[in-house]
Amino acid sequence: MVDDKVLRKLSQNLLEILEDNEYYDIIIEVGSDPYVKTFRAHMAILYYRSPYFRRILSTNKKKDDETLTHIKLPNILPETFQVILRYIYGGVVSLDEYDAPDVIKILVSANELNLQELIMILQSFLIENKSEWIELNFNDVYQMCFENDSFLELRRYCNDLVSKVPDKIFKSLNLSSTSEKVFISLIQNDDLQMSEIQVWEYVLKWGLAQNPELPLNRKDFSENDFNTLKNSLQQFIPSINFYNLSSEEFSKKVVPYRRVLPGELYDELVVHICNNPTKKSEPGARINSKRINSVIITFQHAELILKWINNLGTFSYVFSKFIYGDTTIINNNKFKLLLRGSRDGFTPEKFHEICDDQTHTVTIIKVKDSNEILGGYNPIGWKSNISYGATKDSFIFSFKDNKNIENHILSRVKFGLTAIYSSKDTGPSFSGVDLTLRNNNIGSCSKRSYENQIRETTEEFIVEEYEVFQIVKD
Numbered sequence: 291m292v293d294d295k296v297l298r299k300l301s302q303n304l305l306e307i308l309e310d311n312e313y314y315d316i317i318i319e320v321g322s323d324p325y326v327k328t329f330r331a332h333m334a335i336l337y338y339r340s341p342y343f344r345r346i347l348s349t350n351k352k353k354d355d356e357t358l359t360h361i362k363l364p365n366i367l368p369e370t371f372q373v374i375l376r377y378i379y380g381g382v383v384s385l386d387e388y389d390a391p392d393v394i395k396i397l398v399s400a401n402e403l404n405l406q407e408l409i410m411i412l413q414s415f416l417i418e419n420k421s422e423w424i425e426l427n428f429n430d431v432y433q434m435c436f437e438n439d440s441f442l443e444l445r446r447y448c449n450d451l452v453s454k455v456p457d458k459i460f461k462s463l464n465l466s467s468t469s470e471k472v473f474i475s476l477i478q479n480d481d482l483q484m485s486e487i488q489v490w491e492y493v494l495k496w497g498l499a500q501n502p503e504l505p506l507n508r509k510d511f512s513e514n515d516f517n518t519l520k521n522s523l524q525q526f527i528p529s530i531n532f533y534n535l536s537s538e539e540f541s542k543k544v545v546p547y548r549r550v551l552p553g554e555l556y557d558e559l560v561v562h563i564c565n566n567p568t569k570k571s572e573p574g575a576r577i578n579s580k581r582i583n584s585v586i587i588t589f590q591h592a593e594l595i596l597k598w599i600n601n602l603g604t605f606s607y608v609f610s611k612f613i614y615g616d617t618t619i620i621n622n623n624k625f626k627l628l629l630r631g632s633r634d635g636f637t638p639e640k641f642h643e644i645c646d647d648q649t650h651t652v653t654i655i656k657v658k659d660s661n662e663i664l665g666g667y668n669p670i671g672w673k674s675n676i677s678y679g680a681t682k683d684s685f686i687f688s689f690k691d692n693k694n695i696e697n698h699i700l701s702r703v704k705f706g707l708t709a710i711y712s713s714k715d716t717g718p719s720f721s722g723v724d725l726t727l728r729n730n731n732i733g734s735c736s737k738r739s740y741e742n743q744i745r746e747t748t749e750e751f752i753v754e755e756y757e758v759f760q761i762v763k764d
Contacts, residue, residue, distance in 0.1 A: 301380040307332065308379040319362045320371045327368035329375060333359065339378045342403040366399045374399060377408050385415050390423040394434070401440050413443040425451065429463050436472050439635045449633075453481035460484075460492050465499035470525060471755075474585050475632070478529055486534040487543055493530065494547065497522040508546055520550040524693075527551065528589045537563050583627045586656045586663060586755055590695050592625055595652060598685060598700060599667060599761065625652070629758040636731050636753065641717040647671040650761040653718040655725075655733065656692075658754035663689040664735065664744060666720045668710055678722075679710030686725045688744035701742035708739045718758065727753060 307313075314330035321327055336343035346361060363371065373396055377383045385393055397412040416424065424431050428448065435445035452459050460476075473496050476482075477489050497519050498504060504515050511519075532544065532555070540563050548556050584592070628651065629644045645651060649671050655664040666686040670679045685702040689695060701724070703709040711722035719726040721739035728734075731753040737743040745751075 301382055304335070305376060305380040307335070308375065314358075316359045316361065318371075319360065320364075320366055321368045322364040325368065327371075329368075329371065331375065335379060340403050340405060342405075365402065367395060370395050370399050374403065374405065374408070377405070383408065383411060385412075385419075390416065390420040390427075393420065394431075397441070398434070401438065406440075409440055410443065413441060416444060417447045424448070425455075425458070426462065428459050429468060432476075433469070433472055436475060436632055439632060442633075442635060445633065449479055450481075452476055452479050453483060456482055456484045457488070465496045466502065468496065471585060474525060474529065477526070478583055478585065486531055487539045490530055490532075490535075490543060493523060493526045497526075497550075513549075516547075516549040519547070523550055525588070527555070532559050533562055537567050583625070584654065584757055584759075585630070585632075586654050586692070586757055591663070591689065591692075594695055594698070595665070595667070595687070596761070598687070624762060625759040626762045627757060628760050629756075631731075631753065631756045636717075636756070638713075638715055638717050638727075638729055641727075641758070642672065642674045642714060645672050645718075645758050646674055648758075648760050651718075652759045652761065653727075654757045654759070655727070655753055656755040657733075658731075658752040661690070661692045662745075663692050664725060664733070666718065666725050668718070668720070670710060672710070672718065673712035674714040676713045677711075678708045679712060680707045681709045682706040684709045684720065686720050686740055686744055699742055699744045701740040701744050703739060704741050705739040717756075727756065 308331070311330065313332070315333050316331045316336065318329045318331055319326060320329060333347060337347050338344070343361075347359070366374075370392070373383060373388075385396075388396070393412060393416055397409065397416070400408040400412060424447070428451070431444070432448045435441045435448055456479075465473075473493075477493065482489075500522050501518055504518065505511055532540070532551075535544065540559065544551070544559070551559075628648060629641060634640050634644060649669060651668050651672070653666050653668070656662075657664065664687070667684055668679075668681075669683045670681050673679070682703060684706075685700060687701065688699045690697045690699075705721075708721050711719040711726070713719070713722075715729070716722075717727035723734075723736045723738040724740045725735050725744065726733060732750055733753050734748070734750045735743065735745040736748045
């Protein structure tokens with residue numbers, strides 16, 4: 291048992307070492323011109339307390355001539371680094387005197403220095419003490435969380451906030467600066483307590499805010515104006531269950547913008563409304579709307595993938611309307627989201643925690659700085675031990691352009707004994723070579739156990755987002 295007084299005394303002694311000007315062996319230059327400050331520190335403490343400094347110091351050993359090690363941190367403010375440095379030495383941080391924007395700056399800098407414990411402390415502080423500020427600045431906070439998988443606790447809090455007070459959150463958004471990916475993520479929240487017509491209205495507002503050059507009055511829209519809006523909204527349409535709208539909602543809110551909908555969908559909706567003229571809206575149906583909960587693929591991608599599975603004879607699928615019909619996504623079957631990198635994290639540990647022993651999974655990968663989508667189907671379960679899984683039914687695939695499902699490569703397994711590779715150190719891996727995700731959002735594709743190579747190059751790629759779905763009976 292360790293006495294708290296002993297720990298407090300140890301923390302105090304370490305902070306005294308920080309303030310000592312005699313035994314330091316590192317100089318850290320923080321900030322950028324004209325505001326730069328120099329800090330003195332100790333190699334041993336930084337090396338063992340921060341993975342970031344450990345990496346820097348491992349490649350920058352102290353020279354034989356006793357020259358001090360010099361490190362520059364131009365992206366961090368000096369006053370922010372002062373707080374972090376005291377935490378590194380003393381293991382404590384006092385935040386009561388700081389405003390929420392300053393705590394956010396400390397959080398971002400702590401992430402840059404890979405201080406995971408401090409990141410958790412800062413997230414908890416913001417959630418417990420700055421909730422009102424988070425609501426008022428939701429747009430910026432959610433964008434930050436969405437782009438960084440280190441802030442999972444803050445992201446979960448934001449998602450929960452969207453679920454509980456959606457109208458308040460959506461009204462607070464600066465729609466012109468809210469990215470497509472962030473807004474799609476918001477409306478695809480599984481627990482969103484908002485009617486379908488409200489979602490459609492906010493989607494329209496987002497599209498109009500993204501195109502300020504469009505006329506203020508919809509009646510003044512030209513054909514080109516409708517096409518501009520249609521191009522902005524095409525990724526949102528599959529996430530809205532128009533079949534849940536009442537005839538009045540449809541005529542007043544959808545018909546005026548009918549030219550932004552796919553023609554086939556609009557024709558089906560007209561028939562549906564004509565057959566159900568007294569239908570009332572279903573405000574609670576949004577939670578269970580028939581859609582694929584993906585920020586990467588559309589229903590067309592999913593339908594094609596399920597056809598590939600169907601050709602294996604693994605399932606008996608009867609195809610019906612995929613998202614917009616009155617039945618399920620595909621008759622008696624659906625995509626169940628198990629993992630999303632931006633929501634759950636990109637580490638192999640998190641992948642195995644969620645996906646191990648789950649059968650009939652589809653992995654979907656978005657390649658950073660491109661429109662390329664990669665993926666694979668694994669009918670057997672993933673494992674954490676180093677092993678190969680044998681199956682004759684797996685396949686991998688690629689879409690070169692996420693907006694064109696015709697431009698794809700399908701590669702079925704050729705050597706079934708090495709179809710699936712499992713290891714606690716990798717994410718989803720098909721043969722360990724043909725398609726593999728490793729730590730630090732790095733992936734690679736080559737050719738060994740599958741028929742075709744699904745990329746033109748064998749160079750490593752960076753994963754922008756990835757999702758794992760399970761095909762289940764509804």
